[in-house]
Amino acid sequence: MNTHAPLAIIAGFSSTIGRAMTQQLLDRGWTVLGFSRRPVDLHHDNLLQIAIDFTDEASIEMAAGFARDAIASRKQTPDLILETAGILHSEDVKPEKALRDMNMDAFLKVFQINTFGPALIMKHFLPLLPRQKKAVFAALSARVGSISDNQLGGWYAYRASKAALNMLIRNAAIETGRRNKNAVIVGLHPGTVDSPLSKPFQGAVPEGKLFTADYSADRLLSVLETLTPQDSGELFAWDGERISP
Template sequence: MSGAIVIGASGGIGKALVEALIEEERAVRGFARSFAGADHIDLEDEASIAAAAARSGSPDLVIVATGLLHEGENGPEKALRDLDPAWLARIFAINTIGPALIAKHFLPVMPKTGRCVFAVLSARVGSITDNRLGGWHGYRASKAALNQIIRTIAIEEKRRNDRLIVVGLHPGTVDTALSKPFQRSGRDLFAADRAAVQLLDVIDDLKAADSGKVFAWDGAEVPA
């Protein structure tokens, strides 16, 4: 691969992905809402997303490393009584609608021939099949919706370039600000730099038939 784009370069995983790609001597450009050294992009402003895509050239790798789990006093719901419409709208705006709009504007500028990858950070808790504990209603639903969008986009993009791969990636529990309040002792916890390398290894091994699926950090497919 040559040109790469990382959206969400200000986050723990996003920044580590940029650094790992540089280490691999790939040309990489980072986008973030507010971060020194990165170009500007705002997931809640479609014009900002369109402008970012227009100045991105023709990247053969785009990674969307954004996500929202908690903010201020808002966080994962423990029960149905905790649902709040404003928080649901906010979490869907960042976890689902933002990545969908990035796909809308960035996929058309990616090459029309040859192997390309458009990858979005998802989460295992977005799996409906794997949901055995309940709770985390908004986050689970926003990631499940994201996974459906990934699948739908993959089908459409195959008609444009049958070697373009659209996937979701579950990075595991990574030591970042997003997971900090929910880290538990005894659970595998990856440093951001290790998580980035693991995700890039998964990307490197992807085949055209993998498009539309979600894969964990170890390359195992996450059930829908």
């Protein structure tokens, strides 16, 4: 692995957007530590894949320890930490259209992946951010997690899990900013990306608003380049728009 290249840590890099962001960073000459629950068919001299279970704090803590050891051996701190795991639906989870559709098992599963997992990633990985230079932690959130932007209702668990994630990001930014003035901690809205997550709902997407993963990844990375510590705690869309909570 190239010890002189900028270093990124990506948790959940097996997701569609996570993989696209990993590939783009590798293409730009970065070194990537990629954490995921399952192996990814992506091979590169500057990519190191590590297993992680986002539902198990011991696994997350172990992964952070691995990253810490890798950082120490390289004598290089990360420039970017990304959290890109997420769930909207699965075989046993469907976005709710009405109150009567809600159930506890689905809520727990959605929150476990979209909220609790990222919270524990922040707990164990944010201390890896350097203090002597700008470094970014970003988690994939969603515009539908904005309370003020919600005009349609529905999708109770998903909306609530992302709204909670946005609050966690704000909290972490405030706390981290007290001791690390160079940290940038933000949420990212990738737009509607052509992926298994969006597949059942693509029919309602306006023309020109269904993005490829590569396009979304490129735009998100461009947005991250422009952010400063003054932007910490906010949610930004793929086009740089600041989204209200």
